[in-house]
Amino acid sequence: MKYRTLAVAPLVFVAVALAAWGMAPVGLRPSVLVGAVESAKVLALVGCLVAAWTFEPGDYLRRAWLLLAACTVLLFARDVVALAGGPALAQGVLATAGNASSVVGTWILARAWTVAGLDEGDAPTGKWPMRTAAVAVALAVTGWPLVGDLGALARGDAFAVVPLVSDVADTVVLALLAPILRTTLALQGGVLRWPWALMTVGNLLWLVFDALYGVLALLEVDPSRARVATEALRVAATLYLASAGIAQRRAVKAAAAEA
Amino acid sequence: MTEATTGNAIADRIAGRLALYLGPHTGRVAVKTFSVKALGRGPETLTLRDVPALQQALRPMLRTFVGRAQCEIVLEQIARELGL
Numbered sequence: 001m002k003y004r005t006l007a008v009a010p011l012v013f014v015a016v017a018l019a020a021w022g023m024a025p026v027g028l029r030p031s032v033l034v035g036a037v038e039s040a041k042v043l044a045l046v047g048c049l050v051a052a053w054t055f056e057p058g059d060y061l062r063r064a065w066l067l068l069a070a071c072t073v074l075l076f077a078r079d080v081v082a083l084a085g086g087p088a089l090a091q092g093v094l095a096t097a098g099n100a101s102s103v104v105g106t107w108i109l110a111r112a113w114t115v116a117g118l119d120e121g122d123a124p125t126g127k128w129p130m131r132t133a134a135v136a137v138a139l140a141v142t143g144w145p146l147v148g149d150l151g152a153l154a155r156g157d158a159f160a161v162v163p164l165v166s167d168v169a170d171t172v173v174l175a176l177l178a179p180i181l182r183t184t185l186a187l188q189g190g191v192l193r194w195p196w197a198l199m200t201v202g203n204l205l206w207l208v209f210d211a212l213y214g215v216l217a218l219l220e221v222d223p224s225r226a227r228v229a230t231e232a233l234r235v236a237a238t239l240y241l242a243s244a245g246i247a248q249r250r251a252v253k254a255a256a257a258e259a
Numbered sequence: 260m261t262e263a264t265t266g267n268a269i270a271d272r273i274a275g276r277l278a279l280y281l282g283p284h285t286g287r288v289a290v291k292t293f294s295v296k297a298l299g300r301g302p303e304t305l306t307l308r309d310v311p312a313l314q315q316a317l318r319p320m321l322r323t324f325v326g327r328a329q330c331e332i333v334l335e336q337i338a339r340e341l342g343l
Contacts, residue, residue, distance in 0.1 A: 055326040062326070116323040118285065120292050189282035192324055252325045254279065 003194045006247050007201075010239030013040070014232050021228065033231045038079060040238040045072040047245025051195070054249040060108070060115060065248070067105030068241065074098030092162035099169035106172075109199070110179040113186070127182065134178030141207060142171040144214045170210050177203045195248035202240030209233040269310065269341060270294070270302035276337050277317075280325060293317050310341055 001009075017036035024032045048069035055062035078094035081087075113119055119127070146167045152160035177200070184200045187193035212230055216223050223230065270290050278286035287302075290313070294302040297316035298309055305313065314334045321330035 056328055059326040060323045112323055116320040117296070118289065118292065118320060120296065186285045186288075187280075187282045188284065190278060190280045190285065192280050193282060251280070252329050 001246060001250070003191075003247055003250070006194070006198060006243040010236050010243055013239055014236045017235060018228070018232060033227065034079075034083070036235050037231055037238070038076065040235040040242070041072055041076045041079070043242040044238045044245075045069055045076065047242030048072060049245070051245035051248035054252050060112065061248070064105045064108035064112075065245065067101045067108065068245075071098045071101035071105060072238075072241070074101060088159060092159065095162055096165045099166050103169050103172050106176045106180070106203075110176040110183075113179060113183045118186070127179070130178045130182060131175075134181075135175045137207070138171045138174035138177075141174060141211045141214055142167050144217055145210075146171070148217060170206070173203065174207050174210065177207065191251040191254045194251055195244045198240050198244035198247050202237045202244060205233055205237035205240060209237060267303055267305075269305045269307060272340055273305075273310075273313065273317075273337055274302075276333065276340060280333070289317065289320060293320065307341060307343065310338070310343060314338070 021032045052065035074094050075098040149160045149164040184196040274286040274290045290302045293316035297312045
């Protein structure tokens with residue numbers, strides 16, 4: 001599959017899903033959205049595993065891809081439990097474990113540039129403005145839901161821990177967008193830019209997703225009224241992870257193809 | 260003796276090979292960074308005799324981005340291109 005196809009495929013998938021949603025009878029529309037979200041998660045899992053198996057055990061990026069795969073599996077399992085009307089505690093545990101996997105996997109990705117030893121050639125002050133900006137944007141986007149969940153926890157709602165952990169995870173992952181974006185920009189012109197760029201697009205879409213939820217909360221709008229928009233963003237962001245995984249394999253195998 | 264006077268050409272060749280994966284800018288940065296780290300001097304001074312040490316220095320970086328197996332393929336391609 002060509003890199004450009006991988007870049008466009010998530011958008012095509014979302015367009016098809018939205019068309020199906022529009023054409024479906026009103027009663028079936030929620031099922032169409034659920035189907036699109038869960039299909040995207042399965043595809044993301046395949047993408048992550050394809051990327052992980054491109055590397056050998058012990059390879060640095062293999063760990064990152066396996067953790068992102070674990071995140072996808074755990075969040076998929078959480079959805080299955082929720083759809084089956086399973087206990088909230090089990091959903092909370094799965095969501096928390098999934099978010100933790102996502103944070104650690106993204107952290108490993110974000111550190112790749114440093115681990116590779118390439119930041120020794122950077123100006124010492126060059127990375128801080130971007131990092132600071134990323135933390136500020138992350139807090140601006142997730143700050144409002146964080147405050148809301150902390151408030152709920154303070155009022156004695158123990159189950160507020162789950163969205164709170166999710167918000168903290170989102171904040172960390174969004175803040176890690178800076179080093180990932182920096183790596184993407186530095187790899188410009190090389191085949192490895194593709195997995196990094198697709199991952200960056202996915203993370204940017206999560207940023208928009210979280211920002212949209214924040215705006216809805218700020219305006220006191222019921223999120224279910226914007227469900228099509230939020231789910232379309234969720235599907236697109238999830239599918240960019242799938243595309244990134246496949247692009248990772250293609251880029252790494254470029255060496256063998258030339259040998 | 261021509262080897263000692265082709266420093267830039269060797270560095271450019273290696274940077275060109277790395278550029279396929281890392282892009283031209285980072286390819287050049289990598290050769291510069293790891294030349295200084297491994298040899299204590301810039302890429303403009305590279306000779307064929309320096310290449311094994313530079314390859315060794317490039318190895319952790321390549322392993323991080325493309326894994327061990329592909330890293331060895333890339334290093335082998337570099338050696339082949341330089342006639343080593």
